[in-house]
Amino acid sequence: MKVQMTNALIAKVAIMLLQDCGRRFPSLGAMQSQRAPQKQALINATSPVVAESEKRMSIRQDGSGNPEAAITLDYNPKRQVAGGAIRTARGVVNGEATTDKVSVTTGFGIHREYTKNFTTYDMIKLTAETEAYLKSVNAGNVNFDLANFPALAIIGDEILTTIESILTPINQQIVASLIAHVGHNFVTGDALSPDILLYNAEGMMRTDFWDFINAIKRRHNYSGRLIIIGGDTMAGYLDKRNIVAVNNLGLNQQAMLNTIAADFFYDPEIEAQLGTGEVIIQEANASCFQTILEHAYMIKQKRMANTSYGKMAINLGQYSAPTFNLDMDLRARENDTAWPTLDVTPSIHGGVFLRPAGYLANYGGWQNVTGTWRAKLIA
Numbered sequence: 449m450k451v452q453m454t455n456a457l458i459a460k461v462a463i464m465l466l467q468d469c470g471r472r473f474p475s476l477g478a479m480q481s482q483r484a485p486q487k488q489a490l491i492n493a494t495s496p497v498v499a500e501s502e503k504r505m506s507i508r509q510d511g512s513g514n515p516e517a518a519i520t521l522d523y524n525p526k527r528q529v530a531g532g533a534i535r536t537a538r539g540v541v542n543g544e545a546t547t548d549k550v551s552v553t554t555g556f557g558i559h560r561e562y563t564k565n566f567t568t569y570d571m572i573k574l575t576a577e578t579e580a581y582l583k584s585v586n587a588g589n590v591n592f593d594l595a596n597f598p599a600l601a602i603i604g605d606e607i608l609t610t611i612e613s614i615l616t617p618i619n620q621q622i623v624a625s626l627i628a629h630v631g632h633n634f635v636t637g638d639a640l641s642p643d644i645l646l647y648n649a650e651g652m653m654r655t656d657f658w659d660f661i662n663a664i665k666r667r668h669n670y671s672g673r674l675i676i677i678g679g680d681t682m683a684g685y686l687d688k689r690n691i692v693a694v695n696n697l698g699l700n701q702q703a704m705l706n707t708i709a710a711d712f713f714y715d716p717e718i719e720a721q722l723g724t725g726e727v728i729i730q731e732a733n734a735s736c737f738q739t740i741l742e743h744a745y746m747i748k749q750k751r752m753a754n755t756s757y758g759k760m761a762i763n764l765g766q767y768s769a770p771t772f773n774l775d776m777d778l779r780a781r782e783n784d785t786a787w788p789t790l791d792v793t794p795s796i797h798g799g800v801f802l803r804p805a806g807y808l809a810n811y812g813g814w815q816n817v818t819g820t821w822r823a824k825l826i827a
Contacts, residue, residue: 474612476619477677477715478626481730482737482800484711486673494519494554494738494801496745507746510557517740518555521801525550526809554801556740558621560614561795564606568787607794611762614796615774622737623717625800626677626728629735631818632805634667635660641726641822646685653688660823661710661729668817670731674710678727679719681825686712725825734819739798743777755781760794 483491492498499505499519510516533544636642644656661674676682719726740746743757750757760778774796781791806815 474616474619475714475716476615477713478622478717478728479615479619479737481675481677481711481713481715482622482735484675484713484732486675486711486732487736490733490736490801491738493521494736496738496740500745505745508555510555515746516555516557517745518553519738519801520551520553522549522551523804523807525806526811526814528809528811550804552804554738554799556738556797556799558618558798558800559795560618561793562610562613563791563793564603564610566603566606566790566792568789603792607760607792608762611794614794618796618798619715620717620721622800623715623721625802626730626735626820627721627822629802629818629820630728630822631820632813632816633664633821634813634817635663639816639822641722641824643824643826645826646681647827653685657685657823657825664729664821665709668731668819672709672732675713675730675732676710676727677713677715677718677730678825679714679716679724681719681725681827682712682727683714684827685825722822723824725827727823727825729821729823731819734803736801737798738801739775739796741775741777742795742797743779754784755779 496505496517496519504520506518506520507515508518527547529544535541630639632639642660644660645654646657648654661676665671665674718728722728741759743759747757757777757779760776761773762776777795777797779793779795781793783789783791803819805818807819808814808817
């Protein structure tokens, strides 16, 4: 890697909390939706910090024999008393046995990482900062204080220019998980994707989609904010704000979103995997994406041999949505070659919690409801 050691490059704050304001990441709407504020209760429940304090986190072996963290959640769905047990008069009978809670365990089975090599030439300038960096590595500290180590912006800048290589496949895996999670819809009577017209023959916007969303909330007795994840078809529909309708009142899409209490997350990957016009609709706590710092819970050592273990954080700017951040592991390995080099490996380890079918009730069709639905928008 050829490095031009300009003041602008040195001044970039990269690894610790900030990204260069000019950096543009791909739309990771699925990942962002699974870390949305309205999912905070579920995010907290699946947090390794909370789960460990409540003795709900365990370390097990994955299929390759490697350690994998897993978090257990208990739930108690509504159950129906057997029809023959309902009496119309007082009597003395032996009662039904009570039922135990149900447990669901989610493993952190998603892992992506890569390694970048920094040569002596890459770091030969600013000797004082480089030496301070190596000293910090020897102390096992790769959670950098960039105010003290401005030269580390070189490493941070390189990570930010390449981190998309692991974020995109994770986002794709999250989309695949959400698709697999689609369950029964009381509005349609199945788990299929109904066709919904967005415009009439004159090109004016229809309200069929908003009627469908309201019907979902009504039929599933849901009063919270829904999450809608879709691609260009949905985004284009929302972009047409205040277009005059047949009744000349106009249709303000943002007002509709606010009225029905829903949030839209743009992600072209939805249409890439499902087809043009497809959207995913969710209750807020139907699922979430959770990460775990392996260097905090799995690898207790701060340094082994010539490798140090730490963490980093990045902020991801998104199209038409708030920036969100991700905590990641970071390890640095020193190579004692003729010209010393440094291998730096950012990694992310996580899992998707999917609320089981029947979480709310185990009868009356609810045993097939997951809180995730599909629809196909016809433009």
